[in-house]
Amino acid sequence: MDKRGKKIIYLSQCLLNQNLRFPGIAVESGAIAELLIPIIKNGIGIEPLPCLERLGWGGVKRKTFFKYFPMISKNTGSPKFPIIKLFLRLWLKKFKNLCKKETKKIILQMQDYNNSGYTILGIITTNDSPTCGYTKTINFLGIISKFKELGIKDEFENPTLEKMKNIIPSLCENGSGYFMSEITKLIKRSELEVDVIGFNVWNNLSEETQRVLGKLNLST
Numbered sequence: 001m002d003k004r005g006k007k008i009i010y011l012s013q014c015l016l017n018q019n020l021r022f023p024g025i026a027v028e029s030g031a032i033a034e035l036l037i038p039i040i041k042n043g044i045g046i047e048p049l050p051c052l053e054r055l056g057w058g059g060v061k062r063k064t065f066f067k068y069f070p071m072i073s074k075n076t077g078s079p080k081f082p083i084i085k086l087f088l089r090l091w092l093k094k095f096k097n098l099c100k101k102e103t104k105k106i107i108l109q110m111q112d113y114n115n116s117g118y119t120i121l122g123i124i125t126t127n128d129s130p131t132c133g134y135t136k137t138i139n140f141l142g143i144i145s146k147f148k149e150l151g152i153k154d155e156f157e158n159p160t161l162e163k164m165k166n167i168i169p170s171l172c173e174n175g176s177g178y179f180m181s182e183i184t185k186l187i188k189r190s191e192l193e194v195d196v197i198g199f200n201v202w203n204n205l206s207e208e209t210q211r212v213l214g215k216l217n218l219s220t
C-alpha cells in the first residue's frame with residue numbers, strides 16, 4: 001500500500017508543453033496551467049499522448065512541412081498539382097501508419113492500467129489539430145488544395161499567433177484527426193471505457209477548463 005490514487009488521465013502532450021505546437025500557435029509559454037493545476041490538485045496521474053507531429057512532421061520546427069510548403073502553395077491549382085497531391089497522399093499514409101503504431105502502444109498501456117485496477121478517467125485532447133482533434137480537426141489535404149480560394153497566401157510560411165488565431169479556428173471542421181481517429185477506433189475494439197474530450201485552446205482557458213473538467217466530474 002502506498003499513496004497512489006489509481007486515477008489516470010491522458011492529455012495531448014502540447015497541453016503539458018505548448019512549445020510542441022505547430023509554429024505560430026502556442027497560446028502559452030509552457031503548460032496550460034488552467035487545466036493542469038486542477039488535475040494535479042485532484043490527485044490524478046497524468047499520462048501524455050505523444051506529439052506525433054513532432055515525430056512525423058520534422059520535429060518541433062516541423063522542418064518537413066516548411067521545407068515543402070512553399071513549393072506546394074505555389075503550385076496549388078497548377079497542372080503540376082495532381083502529382084504534388086499524390087506525393088502528399090503518400091506522405092500522409094506514412095504519417096497515418098505512425099499514428100496506428102503509436103496507438104497500439106497506448107492501448108496496451110491503458111489495458112495494463114485497467115487490468116491492474118486503475119481508473120482511466122479519460123483523454124483530453126487538443127481540439128483543433130489534423131492529428132489530435134476529436135470533434136474539430138483540420139483536413140490537411142483538403143485545405144492545401146483550397147488555399148487560393150480561402151485567401152491564404154504567406155500566413156503559413158511565417159506564422160504568427162496574431163494571424164493564426166483567426167486562421168486556425170476558421171480552418172477547423174467537424175471530425176477527428178488522424179491520431180484521435182485511430183485511438184477512438186481501437187478503444188472501441190478493445191472494449192475499454194474511456195471518454196475522449198476535446199479541449200479548445202482558442203477559447204477562454206479558464207472557461208474551457210471548467211467545461212472539460214465538468215464533463216469528467218472533476219472540481220476546478
Ligand code: SF4
Nearest residue numbers: 014051053126129132
Ligand atoms: S495537437 Fe497533438 S500533434 Fe499537435 S502539437 Fe499537440 S500533441 Fe502535437
